Amino acid sequence: MGKRITVPFGSQHVALPEPVRFVFQTENERIVDVEVDVGYVHRGIEKACSTRFKYMQVGYVVARVCGLCAISHTLGYVTAIERLMEVEVPKRALYLRVLVSELDRIHSHLLAMGHTAEVAGYENLFMQTFRYRESVMELLELITGNRVQFDYVCPGGVNRDMTTELEKEIRKKLKELEEKCLWLKDVFENDFSLNLRWKGVGVVTKEMAKEMNVVGPPARAAGLETDVRAEFNYLPFEEVGFKLITRRGGDIYDRNLVRAEEVINSIEMVKNVLDGLPEGEIKVPVKGLPEGETFVRVEAPRGELFYYIKGTKKMVLDRVRIRVPTFANIPVMKKLFIGMDYSDVPATVISFDPCLSCTAR
Amino acid sequence: MKEMLKATIKNLFSKPVTVKYPEEPSPPPIGYRGLIVYDESLCIFCTKCEMVCPPGAIKFTYKDNGKKEFHYNPYLCIYCGECVRACPKPGCLTQVENTAEPAVAQDIPEWNLIERKAEESKRKFLAERAKRKK
Numbered sequence: 001m002g003k004r005i006t007v008p009f010g011s012q013h014v015a016l017p018e019p020v021r022f023v024f025q026t027e028n029e030r031i032v033d034v035e036v037d038v039g040y041v042h043r044g045i046e047k048a049c050s051t052r053f054k055y056m057q058v059g060y061v062v063a064r065v066c067g068l069c070a071i072s073h074t075l076g077y078v079t080a081i082e083r084l085m086e087v088e089v090p091k092r093a094l095y096l097r098v099l100v101s102e103l104d105r106i107h108s109h110l111l112a113m114g115h116t117a118e119v120a121g122y123e124n125l126f127m128q129t130f131r132y133r134e135s136v137m138e139l140l141e142l143i144t145g146n147r148v149q150f151d152y153v154c155p156g157g158v159n160r161d162m163t164t165e166l167e168k169e170i171r172k173k174l175k176e177l178e179e180k181c182l183w184l185k186d187v188f189e190n191d192f193s194l195n196l197r198w199k200g201v202g203v204v205t206k207e208m209a210k211e212m213n214v215v216g217p218p219a220r221a222a223g224l225e226t227d228v229r230a231e232f233n234y235l236p237f238e239e240v241g242f243k244l245i246t247r248r249g250g251d252i253y254d255r256n257l258v259r260a261e262e263v264i265n266s267i268e269m270v271k272n273v274l275d276g277l278p279e280g281e282i283k284v285p286v287k288g289l290p291e292g293e294t295f296v297r298v299e300a301p302r303g304e305l306f307y308y309i310k311g312t313k314k315m316v317l318d319r320v321r322i323r324v325p326t327f328a329n330i331p332v333m334k335k336l337f338i339g340m341d342y343s344d345v346p347a348t349v350i351s352f353d354p355c356l357s358c359t360a361r
Numbered sequence: 362m363k364e365m366l367k368a369t370i371k372n373l374f375s376k377p378v379t380v381k382y383p384e385e386p387s388p389p390p391i392g393y394r395g396l397i398v399y400d401e402s403l404c405i406f407c408t409k410c411e412m413v414c415p416p417g418a419i420k421f422t423y424k425d426n427g428k429k430e431f432h433y434n435p436y437l438c439i440y441c442g443e444c445v446r447a448c449p450k451p452g453c454l455t456q457v458e459n460t461a462e463p464a465v466a467q468d469i470p471e472w473n474l475i476e477r478k479a480e481e482s483k484r485k486f487l488a489e490r491a492k493r494k495k
Binding site for chain 1: 362363365368369372378390391392393394406413415440441442443444
C-alpha cells in the first residue's frame with residue numbers, strides 16, 4: 001500500500017489518434033498526480049507565417065495546421081485580415097462560408113463521437129459513425145474540390161461558386177445524412193451499454209468549467225452557455241437558425257449528446273443556407289497592405305479558436321498568434337484526472353476530442 | 362443496444378460501402394482540384410503566378426536573351442488554384458482533375474537546382490537591365 005506506480009499514457013497509444021503525453025502517478029489504479037506534454041508535433045507554422053509567406057498566402061498555410069478544422073483556421077485568419085484591411089465581404093460569400101464551416105463541424109463531431117465509441121470498446125458503432133461521416137466528406141469534396149485540404153475561404157470571399165446542380169446534389173445527400181444522424185443520436189442517447197460506460201464518468205461541473213475556462217462541447221455539456229457563434233459576430237449565424245445547445249450533466253455521455261445535437265442543428269443550418277442563398281459576387285479584390293493589429297474569435301468544431309495578427313505595412317505580417325481550443329481544455333483535464341481510475345482515462349481524453357496538430361502546430 | 366444489434370446484423374449481409382480500389386476504379390468527383398496545365402503559346406510572362414504561389418511550385422528562369430522559361434513542380438504543388446485565378450490570360454493556366462502520379466526521385470525535376478537558377482538568373486537579368494538604363 002502507498003506504493004506509487006508511474007503509468008505513461010502516450011505519446012503513442014492505441015486509444016489516441018494524436019500524440020499527447022500524460023504521465024500518471026497511480027496508487028492502486030487511482031491517479032494521484034499527472035503531467036502533460038503537448039509539444040510532440042511542433043512544426044513552426046506561426047514563425048513561417050511571419051517570415052516566409054505573404055499575407056495573402058498565409059490562409060493556405062494555416063489551413064495546414066489541422067486537417068479536421070482546416071476551414072475554421074482559414075476562416076479565423078481571413079476574418080482577421082479582412083477586419084484589419086476593412087474589406088466588405090459580399091453576402092453570398094458569407095453564406096457559403098457558413099455552409100462549409102457547418103459541414104466541417106458535422107464531420108469533425110462525427111469523428112469525435114466515433115472515436116469515443118471506439119474507446120468504449122464499441123467497434124461496431126465506431127464503424128457505423130465513420131461510414132456516415134464519409135458522406136459529409138464527399139459533400140465537402142464536391143463543394144471545395146478536395147477531401148481534406150479545402151482551401152475554400154480566401155481574403156475577400158470564397159474561391160468557388162455554388163451551382164444549381166451542386167445544390168440539388170447537396171440537398172439529396174443532406175436528406176440521407178439527416179436520417180442517419182438522427183439514428184446515430186438515438187443510439188448514442190439510448191444505448192444500454194454506452195449509458196453504463198459513460199454516465200457519471202469524467203464529470204466537469206459548471207463551476208469547474210467556468211473557473212478553468214473550458215471551451216466547446218465540453219463546456220456546453222456542463223451547462224456553460226459559451227459559443228462564439230452567438231458571442232462574436234463573424235458570420236450570419238443568427239439568420240440561418242443557429243441554436244445554442246447546452247446540457248447539464250457534464251460527463252462523457254452529455255458531451256457526445258451535445259455533439260449529436262449540434263450535428264442536427266448544423267444540418268438544419270446548411271439547409272437554411274441553401275434556401276436563402278443570396279445572389280451576387282462571391283469575391284472582392286483585396287488591395288493594400290495590412291497595418292495595425294486585431295484579434296478574432298471563431299467557433300471551431302472543438303471550441304473557441306483565437307487568432308491575433310499584427311501587420312506593419314509590409315507584405316509579410318509581423319505576428320500571427322493562434323490559440324486553439326484543445327490547449328484551453330488541457331488544464332481541466334489535468335484537474336479531472338486526479339482521483340480518477342486509470343481505466344476511465346482513455347475515454348475521458350477522447351471525449352474532449354484533443355487535436356494535437358492544432359495545439360503544437 | 363437493440364438498434365445497433367439490428368444494424369450490425371444487417372451490415373453482415375449487405376454490400377460493403379468501400380471500393381476495392383486497385384481492382385475497381387475510384388474516379389475523382391467533378392470539379393476536383395488537380396494538376397496545373399500550362400500553355401506556353403498564350404503566356405505573356407507576367408510572372409503573376411510565380412508571385413502568388415504559396416509553396417513556390419512555379420518558377421521562371423531568365424535566359425541570356427531576356428526570355429523567360431516556365432517551370433512547374435507537381436510534387437510541391439498544393440493544388441490550391443491560386444495561380445489559375447491570378448493569371449490574366451484565360452486558358453493559359455488551367456486546372457485538370459487528375460493529380461500527380463506516384464514517382465521516384467529520378468523522375469522528379471531537381472527543384473533545388475531550378476530554384477537557385479531562377480534566383481540567380483533573375484538577379485543577373487535585373488542587374489543588366491539597370492546597367493542598360495544608365
